[in-house]
Amino acid sequence: MTQREFLVINGPNLNLLGTREPGIYGSTTLADIIAGLEARAADASPPARIVAVQSNHEGVLVDAIQEHGRRASVIIINPGALSHYSIALRDALTAVGTPAIEVHISNIHAREEFRHHSVISAIAHGQVVGLGVDGYRLALDYCLSTFE
Numbered sequence: 001m002t003q004r005e006f007l008v009i010n011g012p013n014l015n016l017l018g019t020r021e022p023g024i025y026g027s028t029t030l031a032d033i034i035a036g037l038e039a040r041a042a043d044a045s046p047p048a049r050i051v052a053v054q055s056n057h058e059g060v061l062v063d064a065i066q067e068h069g070r071r072a073s074v075i076i077i078n079p080g081a082l083s084h085y086s087i088a089l090r091d092a093l094t095a096v097g098t099p100a101i102e103v104h105i106s107n108i109h110a111r112e113e114f115r116h117h118s119v120i121s122a123i124a125h126g127q128v129v130g131l132g133v134d135g136y137r138l139a140l141d142y143c144l145s146t147f148e
């Protein structure tokens with residue numbers, strides 16, 4: 001039997017995690033977050049393989065969703081600022097049809113008004129919002145117990 005695969009997508013500027021604005025985004029780097037998810041997924045029963053993609057470019061993320069999304073059991077996605085306006089990202093997620101869990105490190109509802117609306121939310125299976133970088137692990141634990 002082939003191992004289940006989870007696609008983890010991070011959008012623009014999330015490569016800066018742990019280097020700036022620790023008051024909002026914490027002091028953990030994206031590399032640390034991904035390494036933590038990989039270790040947890042590998043230890044799970046049954047295990048899962050993490051395919052992680054970060055890009056500052058909308059089209060690269062659309063390509064990654066098209067390339068890996070259909071094979072994945074679930075997509076854990078923090079679209080970054082693209083959450084608020086990228087119909088292309090939303091259409092890519094809809095097209096592959098794989099359930100998506102939307103993660104936001106900060107509480108977007110408690111920030112500027114332009115962050116309150118996500119165009120991804122309505123097509124997401126669920127969301128984790130405002131729980132810091134722990135949101136990625138919480139999303140993963142849900143996925144490990146929910147998606148084959």
Ligand code: CA2
Nearest residue numbers: 013016017020021025080081104105106
């Ligand atoms: O809270 C989140 O996870 C966001 O998706 C983060 C995006 C923001 O545009 C969304 O409204 C909410 C921004 C990511 C920027 O990440 C940085 C990390 C460290 C330093 C600077 C930016």
